Each structure stands twice: as C-alpha cells, then as structure tokens.
Amino acid sequence: MKQNIPFNADPMGAAIYDYYNTGSADALVVHSSMFEDDEIPVDALFRDFEQMPDLEKAALELSSGRILDVGAGAGCHSLALEKMGKCSVAIDISDLAVQVMNERGVDARKIDFYDESFTETFDTVLLLMNGTGIIGTLDNIPAFFCRLRSLLNPGGRVLIDSSDLRYLFEEEDGSLMIDLADDYYGQLDYQMEYKDVLGEPFDWLYLDFESLAFYAEENGFKAELLVEGEHYDYLASLYIQQ
Ligand code: SAH
Secondary structure (H helix, E strand, O other), X not given: OOOXXXXXXXXXHHHHHHHHHHOOOOOEEEEEOXXXXXXXXXXXXXXXXXXXXXXXXXXXXHOOOEEEEEOOOXXXXXXXXXXXXXXXXXXXXXXXXXXXXXXXXXXXXXXXXXXXXXXXXXXXXXXXXXXXXXXXXXXXXXXXXXXXXXXXXXXEEEEEEEEOHHHXXXXXXXXXXXXXXXXXXXXXXXXXXXXXXXOOOXXXXXXXXXXXXXXXXXXXXEEEEEEEOOOOEEEEEEEEOO
C-alpha cells in the first residue's frame, strides 16, 4: 500500500519525498512578486557529482575535515562527499527532506541554521545552490555571520555560492535599470507550491560577490572569490579575519 504523504506546509520536502519514493515528481513551482512563476526541476535536487556545475564540484573538492552541509535538500552534496571519503553532517528545516536524506544514508538532522542551541563546530561549512539565500534580507547579515562564527572551528572556512542578479536588470547597452530607492536588487520574496501544498512566503537573498565581500569585512570575515561560473554565478570562501 502506498504510504500517505504527510503533507504540511513543506512543498520542497513533499517534492523531494515524492521523487525519492516514486522516481518522479510534479512541478515544484516558485512564485515571486518580482518575476513570473518559475519551476525547480526536482530531479536536479538529486544530481550526482558528475551532474553538478563546476563551482559545486570545486566546493566539494575543497571541503575538508568535519563538514556541515547547510540546507542540504535531498542530500546530493553530502552523498557526493561520502563517495570522496569525506565526512559531513547535513541540516535542513524540512522534515521530509531530512527523512529522505536519512533513508539515503546521510547523517541528516532537522535543524535551522539560525538555531543557537546547535553548538557543534566544523572545519568546512557548505552553503550551496545559492547559499546566500538563507540570509534572507540584508538586515539579517550580522546574524548570519554571527552564526558562522560559532559554527566554525579555528582555521575553518565557509564555501558559499550565489549569483549576481544584475543581468535581470541590464539594458542592451550594459546600463542597469535599478531603482536605487528600492531594496537591494538581489533581495527576493519567494513562495513555493507543490501539488496542493503551498509553503509560507520567505525572503531569499542573491548577493553579488562585491557586496558579500563588503559585508564579510564589516562582520570580521574575509571573502575570497574562488570560482566564477558561466552566468554571473560564483563560489566564494569566507573565513574569520585574524
Ligand atoms: N543544498 C541543496 C538544496 C538547496 S534548496 C542542493 O543544492 O540541492 C535550499 C534548502 O535549504 C531547502 O531544502 C530548504 O528547506 C533549506 N533551508 C532553508 N532555510 C533553512 C534554514 N534556515 N536552515 C536550514 N535549512 C534551510
């Protein structure tokens, strides 16, 4: 008998759960007040090392020691790390994603990145697939760096990716159509929908590298640009400034 899917307000988890258990999933739709509806291809959340973009491959190769995979989703990075003989802990706020990761053999726990009662420390903290998203809004930047500071072992580093969304506002002549009175152009509101499950709206931040480096410095971190992708995307490392 097919198990009842414990739907709650967790569309991403429900999509991951469906794909894992049936081999296919419906559209995982992303709504935003700023753009047309978009879709996250659910099978891409199950990508293996070979299917990953170069900057994710680089992040996995650079990961060392005890690794924390933040917002791990279906666990693709943790599984790839395990194949490389590396040891990671995966955290996610989605119950169903954590359940699927555990079934896939990942050491996954339902923990919010911002939960201060999680006091373990790591040599590498991975934030991948637009890792700056978890910052939410620019106001939250100090809290983000504060959490990173407590999660890192001495000498440890964060590997994080994002994209510069300027291309969405670029005119043909290269000038930018950005209203300076508006919020930062990478600050988006998202809401996900899967089948009949509509999630809570949430803020998701895309941060260009220069801004990331600026805020890192303000919060006692140093940012280094490691890899530039093909479409305004990049991988950076963050470490505590001595
Ligand atoms: N890293 C995965 C999944 C990215 S999707 C991949 O590359 O495939 C982003 C994930 O972050 C989702 O699974 C979401 O549930 C999780 N997430 C969002 N906010 C979080 C938070 N505050 N703490 C932990 N996980 C979070």
